[in-house]
Every structure is written in C-alpha cells, then in structure tokens.
Amino acid sequence: MLQTRICIALAFIAAPVFASEPVIGLITKTETNPFFVKMKEGATAEAKAKGAKLLSASGKADGDNAGQVTAIENMIAAGAKTILIAPSDSKAIVPTIKKAREKGVLIIALDSPTDPANATDALFATDNFKAGVLIGEYAKATFAGKPAKIATLDLLPGHPVGAQRHNGFLQGFGLQSFDAKNNELAKPAAVVCMADSFGDQAKGQTAMENCLQKNPDINLVYTINEPAAAGAFNALKKAGKEKGVLIVSVDGGCQGIKDLKNGKIAATSQQYPLKMAAMGVAAGVEYAKTGKKPSGYTDTGVTLIANKAIAGVDSKDSKTGMDMCWGNK
C-alpha cells in the first residue's frame, strides 16, 4: 500500500509535464485487419507531429460492440477529449456515444457512419457508393456491350458499406440499382449469383465456388474487398476459368494492388484510411486548442486503379496505386 501511495505522489509530480498534451483516442474494429493497422499508423504519425498523445484500442472481432463500448469508457477515464471511432455496429454503439458526447467528448466516426449519422459530431470516410460506381464504369467499358453474367461477393447482410458499394457498382455498370441511402442490395437479371464473403478470403473463395456451381458462365465478379477478390480468383483458378473472368474490387490495400499487378484483379477503387485517421487527429488537436468542432461528412477521396487503362475511363496505374496504397504517401 505504501508503494502505491508513493507512486500516486510521483504521478502527481509527473502529471503537469503531460498536462498540455491533448489526449486523442482511436478505436478501430479490430487490431489485425490491415486496413485498421494502416489507420492506426496514420493516427500515430499525425499525433506525433502535432504533439498529441494517442490511445488506441479496438474490438476483438468485427461486430464486437461491447469491446468498443469498453474502449470508449476507458479512453474517457484516460482523459481523452476526442475519440475517433470506426463503429463495428452502426446502431449499437449510439447510446454509448451519446453518453460520451454529454461529457463534452468530441466523437468523430471514421470509415463507417453511425446510424443515425448525426449521432457523431463528424464523419471522415470514403464515398463507398462512388467507389462502386467507378469499378462499375470500368467493367462496363471493358465489356463494351458484351452480355455480362455477374457474381457479387458482398460483405454481410444489412451492412450499409456493403450495400453502397454493391449498388454503386451496378449503377456504374448501367444496371437497375438502388441509391446510396438504401441498405438493400439490388438484384437485376444480369446478377446471376449473390453471396456474402464477410470480406474474408476463405469465405470469399467458398462463396465463389458455390456461385460457379450455380452458374458456370459467370464472366464478371464484383467483390466487396480484395481479400474476397483473391478468394474469388482462387476459386476460378481451381475451376480453370481465371482467364475469361473480370474481377473488380474496392479497397486498394497494398496486397490488393499486388494482386492487381499480378492480373488477379482487373480494377479496384482505392480508399485512404491513413488520411482518415490523420484528419481525425488533426481535428482533435484543433478542438483541444480552439474548441472548434468539425461537423458533417468529409469525403476522404477514392481513386480508380486499373491494371490496363481503358479509353474513356479515368484511372491510375498499379505503380501509383502501390505508392498510395491506403494512403502511404
């Protein structure tokens, strides 16, 4: 007990040194998904540059709401005045965010919005519908009127990001689709198979295998992200069909761009998690200094990266994609 008392005393002596350093919390969906690893890198670098202290935490798995609730509480206890969060469950996190904001904490959603979106002070994220539209347009130009038999490897039921990319892709391809606010997946006749990949390579492969069972003539595959695309490619290769099938995806991760370079993926819409996090940290530091809060939605940008440029579609090559994979530079 005496030791703990001494250490409390020491802590009080040490405390003023850090008092002026704003504390910013970053809560991602998982610790291991490369997308969130990048996001954390971006936040760490920006915090270092701006003289802020960054605390980071995450759920244990995608969908672990309770873990994110715990992380928010712990960060408030640690004195964070700004918390950046990529919500694992857009609805379930809302009551906890409300409590935090009542305590004067600035909450910025990164990557995915909450439901309702105005539950957080601001949102820094990719325009997922636009990301879908870009690869849809690319596929349309490549097909040039040839009839398409489409498989979509989606995220999971009811997820807004999954719906926006899916519907955006179909719209870009010129098919009947829903708008960006709709969380339902459109299913025009050209879509012969729809399956959930959970954004996972193994599950994406299984989904594609099943789709090929259903319809062996599939010639265009949309995937929610590049791990799912890699899975789809494996399934096609095993079936000896990798040559005639076009795979398009979203994300633009470094591994994804490598797969694009190797010809597994034809085109991908690249997003920038590093930038999302850096902008979030900058906004948090600004809030600590001036009390000014950001608001509304900020588009963090999306770029079409394609292995082969095609006339009439604006795209960047794999070298640019590699240089900027998830906002490297």
Add this chain to the structure above:
Amino acid sequence: MPSWKDHIPSIGTLGPFLALLLACGFFSFQSEQFLTGANFSLILQQIMVVGLIAIGQTLIILTAGIDLSCGMVMALGGVVMTKVANDYGLHPIVAISIGLAVTAGFGLLNGLLVTRIKLPPFIVTLGTMNIAFAITQLYSGSQTITDLPAAMTFFGNTFGIGQTQVAYGTVLMLACYALSWIWLRETAQGRHIYAVGNNPEATRLTGIATHRVILMVYVLAGLCYGVASLLSVARTGVGDPNAGQTENLDAITAVVLGGTSLFGGRGVIIGSLIGAMIVGVFRNGLTLMGVSSVYQILITGILVILAVATDQLSRKGGR
C-alpha cells in the same frame, strides 16, 4: 458440510488474488488515472456481463463439465427481452422474465442432453452455441434493437458513493456472487456439486441423484446467462444480436484464472470474479497507458497457462 480444510486458503485461491494485486500495483505506477475509485467502478461495470456468465460457467466446470454456448445464449436472452418489450409493448419486468425463461430453457436443454443422452458437455454446448446464435440472428433479423424502455437499462444507471459513480449492475453482480458463494459453501446442494465433480460414481453410490444435481446446475447457469443478458442490454443500451461472440471463452478464462479446476470438484466462486477482474484490469490499464490491447491477449494467454499448470502441479503433489 464444510470441513476445517476449507478455511485454509490454498495456492489455488491465493494465486489469483496475488496476480490481481500485482497487476494493480504495476498499473498504478504506469498511469495516474488508474488507482481511483471511479476507475475501479468502471472496471467492475466492464466485467459485469462476463462476471455473471462466469458464475454459471463455474457451476458447470465444478461438475467437470464446460459450457461453450454461454455467450450465444446470453445474446439470445438480450435480443428476446428487448424485442418482446418493443414489439408487444410488454412491461419490462415481464419481458425480462421471458428472456430469463428462454436462457434457463437453453440450460435445461443442455442439461438434458448431458444427463439423459449422456453426450459430452463440450459437444452438446458446441451444438447449442450454434443453435442459439442462429435463433438470435433469425429472431432479430440481424438488426440491433434500439429505443428501449428506460426500465430495461436500469442496471446501467449509476448512483454516487462519495465521489464515485457506481452502476446498479455492479451491485447486482456482486450480490449474485455473494449469494452463490454462500449457497455453494453452506448448503447440502452446494456441496453435492463439488462431490459430483470430484467423483460422480462415488457420489451416486452414496445415494445422491447426480443427474438431478447436474441438470439443476445447467438450468441455474442458464439463469445466470439471462441475468448477464439483462446487464449487457443495460450496459450498451441496445439489444445486440452480435453480442456474446467472445464471452464464452472470456468466461472460461475468468473461471480458470480464478483457480477453479477444469477437472471438476475444486474451486471457489469468488475466484471467478477475481479472474474476470484480472482481465478487466489489463484491458483498462493498458488502454490508460496507451499500449495495444494485443498485449492484453498475450498476458491473458500466459496467465491461463500458469493457472492450469498450478492446478495440475498441486494435484500431482497430492492433497
């Protein structure tokens, strides 16, 4: 009845407590926010769901069983109680009772399969874990249930003790631990659970209906998961169909860290509370320090191995 031996703390009971103290000591050196009443109250709130699941899990492990379905059954209970309250406008107490009945029903199902058809608990609960998950998703349509009546989230509210805000849920959890501790120590029923876990055959020969004891344990565990559902709903403010995904292993971890033997028959229920606190303290402390929670997973893994090794070695040493 308890013998004099029960009053001497063994390494199994002291070890977890020492580990908790050491962890607390370490973190109070690392972060000035750690050693405060408010922070401890927070940690207790954070572990209340796993803490309650761990009560049920401890009872089952004491009979040399195991329950993998606990987290999913907890999620199902939460979805049922919130959805029936919202869909039919039932009084919250009625809705909560329905949720408790559903989780206790799952306990009954587990218990019947274990005692009547004599399936291994691991397999039975592996099956019911998936069944409970699927029913949860189907019943909720994979949608989070929001806009709950205030009474459903009552246990998430706090009251002040001096400067510290304490959640009603924490009080409920501590009360459940106190009750189950007294019940296990001081009643014949409680002692039968230990006896069944130690040597089921000998226990049966002394005239105790071992199957009835095991069935009762599974039903009680189901009830504990129901109370955990209520606490989970109160803590997050929603009925979450994706809750409970990691809680089964978290609860088993808490029980093992608390010194209850996975081979059955040995352990103290309060140990499970301490086990849950150890995990909660690491998660909280490392966040306060700004260290990645991967270290929490690393440390928890090491502690689990140490705890089981201690149990095994003390068994070999004869008792």
